[in-house]
Amino acid sequence: MARQAKHEELRQALLAGITGSPPHTPLPTEREISARHGVSRNTVRQALDALEAAGSLYRVQGAGTFVAPPVVSKSLTLTSFSEDMRARELEPGSRLLAAGTVRAGRQLAERLGVEPDSDVVRVSRLRLADGSPMCLENVHFPAERVPGLTDEDLTGSLYMLLNERYGLDIRSADQIVRAVDLDETASALLGVPLGSSGLRVQRVGMDHRDTPVEATTTIYRADRYDIRFTVRRGQQ
Amino acid sequence: MARQAKHEELRQALLAGITGSPPHTPLPTEREISARHGVSRNTVRQALDALEAAGSLYRVQGAGTFVAPPVVSKSLTLTSFSEDMRARELEPGSRLLAAGTVRAGRQLAERLGVEPDSDVVRVSRLRLADGSPMCLENVHFPAERVPGLTDEDLTGSLYMLLNERYGLDIRSADQIVRAVDLDETASALLGVPLGSSGLRVQRVGMDHRDTPVEATTTIYRADRYDIRFTVRRGQQ
DNA sequence: GTGCAAGATTGGTACCAGCCAATGTTGGCT
DNA sequence: AGCCAACATTGGCTGGTACCAATCTTGCAC
Numbered sequence: 400m401a402r403q404a405k406h407e408e409l410r411q412a413l414l415a416g417i418t419g420s421p422p423h424t425p426l427p428t429e430r431e432i433s434a435r436h437g438v439s440r441n442t443v444r445q446a447l448d449a450l451e452a453a454g455s456l457y458r459v460q461g462a463g464t465f466v467a468p469p470v471v472s473k474s475l476t477l478t479s480f481s482e483d484m485r486a487r488e489l490e491p492g493s494r495l496l497a498a499g500t501v502r503a504g505r506q507l508a509e510r511l512g513v514e515p516d517s518d519v520v521r522v523s524r525l526r527l528a529d530g531s532p533m534c535l536e537n538v539h540f541p542a543e544r545v546p547g548l549t550d551e552d553l554t555g556s557l558y559m560l561l562n563e564r565y566g567l568d569i570r571s572a573d574q575i576v577r578a579v580d581l582d583e584t585a586s587a588l589l590g591v592p593l594g595s596s597g598l599r600v601q602r603v604g605m606d607h608r609d610t611p612v613e614a615t616t617t618i619y620r621a622d623r624y625d626i627r628f629t630v631r632r633g634q635q
Numbered sequence: 636m637a638r639q640a641k642h643e644e645l646r647q648a649l650l651a652g653i654t655g656s657p658p659h660t661p662l663p664t665e666r667e668i669s670a671r672h673g674v675s676r677n678t679v680r681q682a683l684d685a686l687e688a689a690g691s692l693y694r695v696q697g698a699g700t701f702v703a704p705p706v707v708s709k710s711l712t713l714t715s716f717s718e719d720m721r722a723r724e725l726e727p728g729s730r731l732l733a734a735g736t737v738r739a740g741r742q743l744a745e746r747l748g749v750e751p752d753s754d755v756v757r758v759s760r761l762r763l764a765d766g767s768p769m770c771l772e773n774v775h776f777p778a779e780r781v782p783g784l785t786d787e788d789l790t791g792s793l794y795m796l797l798n799e800r801y802g803l804d805i806r807s808a809d810q811i812v813r814a815v816d817l818d819e820t821a822s823a824l825l826g827v828p829l830g831s832s833g834l835r836v837q838r839v840g841m842d843h844r845d846t847p848v849e850a851t852t853t854i855y856r857a858d859r860y861d862i863r864f865t866v867r868r869g870q871q
Numbered sequence: 872g873t874g875c876a877a878g879a880t881t882g883g884t885a886c887c888a889g890c891c892a893a894t895g896t897t898g899g900c901t
Numbered sequence: 902a903g904c905c906a907a908c909a910t911t912g913g914c915t916g917g918t919a920c921c922a923a924t925c926t927t928g929c930a931c
Contacts, residue, residue: 404914428881439916444882452688460882461924475711477866571867578814578834578857596832596857598814609693609704621814621832630713631807640884664911675886680913696912697894 405438406445412436413446414455422468426456429464475628477572477604479558480536480617484528492527493554496588500542500549510603510614511541518542522553525588526617532589534619544612567612569604576600576626579618589620596621641674642681648672649682650691658704662692665700690865711864713808713840715794716772716853720764728763729790732824736778736785746839746850747777754778758789761824762853768825770855780848803848805840812836812862815854825856832857 409432417426426432429447433440447464450456458464484491500518508515522538538557540548545565553560561567579599586593598619606612645668653662662668665683669676683700686692694700720727736754744751758774774793776784781801789796797803815835822829834855840848 406914430881441917442915445914447882458882459924460922461880463881463924475864475866477868569868571865573865574863576812576834576862577860578832578855580830580832580857594816594830596814596816598812619814621816625811625813627809627811628711629807629809630711632713632805642884666911677887678885681884683912694912695894696892697910699894699911 406442406449409436409438409442410446410449413450417455417466420466422466424466426464426466475626477569479556480526480534481556481558484533487528489528489533490530492530494525494527495553496523496525498522498549498553503539503541507539507614510601510611511539512611513541520545520548522548522557524553528623532620533623534617535585535588537616539614540612561612568606569612570607571609572602572604574600574602578621581618585618589618591620591622598624598626600626642678642685645672645674645678646682646685649686653691653702656702658702660702662700662702711862713805715792716762716770717792717794720769723764725764725769726766728766730761730763731789732759732761734758734785734789739775743775743850746837746847747775748847749777756781756784758784758793760789764859768856769859770853771821771824773852775850776848797848804842805848806842807845808838808840810836810838814857817854821854825854827856827858834860834862836862 413426413432417424427435429440429443432443436443447456447458451458454467456464457467478486481491499521501521503511503513503515503517503519505515507519508517511519513519518541520540520542522536524536524538525532526534526536544567545561548560548565551560551564558569561569577599579597581589581591581593581595581597583593585597586595589597598621600615600617600619602613602615602617603611604613604615649662649668653660663671665676665679668679672679683692683694687694690703692700692703714722717727735757737757739747739749739751739753739755741751743755744753747755749755754777756776756778758772760772760774761768762770762772780803781797784796784801787796787800794805797805813835815833817825817827817829817831817833819829821833822831825833834857836851836853836855838849838851838853840851842848
């Protein structure tokens with residue numbers, strides 16, 4: 400049996416089928432998909448629900464299910480820098496600036512939910528897109544969660560490394576976005592004039608139990624980066 | 636029979652039941668809710684799915700369903716400036732800078748989905764929080780949607796005015812957030828030093844049919860404003 | 872042709888039944 | 902006391918069935 404749930408497999412199959420299709424192309428009916436894939440209509444609906452929630456398609460009762468028009472901007476999801484850049488069709492890269500263990504301190508301790516005098520591993524990197532600077536990234540982990548991290552290759556995707564080596568899976572994150580004036584160091588590293596502004600994103604990443612796993616502060620070049628998302632009126 | 640679907644009724648009932656409960660309070664098991672409310676377990680799951688998606692509760696397989704801890708920062712919803720400020724416990728205010736009709740122009744026309752040579756109504760306001768400047772706001776509407784708008788009182792909530800006078804209901808919006816360097820005019824109006832940075836939010840508000848209704852550019856003071864939200868891992 | 876009512880089609884809701892996988896609990900063994 | 906295997910509980914997944922509500926199609930009446 401597949402390791403994946405059937406509705407998940409079906410979702411991927413359907414998604415693959417519709418990517419590239421022009422908007423408003425009708426999908427087969429739920430009953431037809433059900434028959435064709437040899438699964439129950441319940442399972443089909445589960446897959447379609449997920450795709451509808453993701454904005455890939457829309458449904459009209461009585462009419463059918465259709466490929467959704469390309470959304471201007473997708474709603475926000477948690478992505479790593481690498482994923483984010485690839486979504487923008489840029490090639491991600493990294494230059495390691497520093498890596499080591501330091502005291503947490505009050506502010507960081509609060510964000511990570513640890514004691515202020517405990518150790519945290521800090522990784523500073525200059526992140527590149529198509530070879531030129533995009534942002535400055537400062538990642539912090541509770542030291543006991545990532546023993547030996549500083550000996551690893553830290554130029555690739557940290558998320559992937561965390562997952563494969565330490566079994567850490569970041570499921571959600573709280574983010575705070577702010578505009579800041581770049582200091583001398585930052586503007587030099589990012590290759591922009593002193594006094595330029597930057598977009599600062601502070602993030603606390605959490606695992607499936609909402610336990611803080613990492614605290615990251617990223618400063619993006621204002622001229623190369625923006626954040627796009629769709630908001631809706633809350634229900635009730 | 637109720638006009639509402641059962642799963643929707645149940646969702647509201649459950650939501651009412653958990654609001655006020657301390658975080659991590661366990662809910663009854665799905666099978667128990669099912670029995671107690673006289674609905675099938677499928678229907679219960681549908682209601683719980685919605686509440687989980689809304690972040691009101693979380694589920695752990697094998698353990699149970701629990702009241703979600705109060706989110707540090709709510710996931711993004713569409714709010715007016717007035718609502719936004721009140722949520723931050725600040726008193727919203729306004730100073731009207733300009734209001735009138737202008738040509739759309741290429742860029743604005745694209746955002747609003749109108750012809751470049753058509754008329755748009757423009758309202759410029761300095762928005763205040765507890766009496767001091769918070770942001771510069773530039774709102775644009777297709778002129779034919781809001782006849783006579785410039786004769787109204789434009790110092791209060793535009794959203795409310797739009798709704799009551801023109802029946803315009805903004806349901807969703809695409810937003811683009813960027814850091815910018817403030818120009819002389821902006822920094823003077825906002826009362827910050829020249830060269831300070833600001834947070835620019837470009838928004839296109841749409842009605843229930845996803846037709847653009849308004850295009851707004853807002854520039855916030857970087858030292859007084861941030862954007863907070865929670866992101867989750869989407870599916871692949 | 873046009874208009875419209877009847878029927879067919881399609882997604883929406885609801886129920887039942889059963890098994891699986893993750894978690895929590897119990898109780899025996901050491 | 903502490904460890905761990907067996908068991909019970911709980912949410913997750915899948916299949917099946919039935920009917921409802923919105924929409925589209927057909928074909929008759931004019």
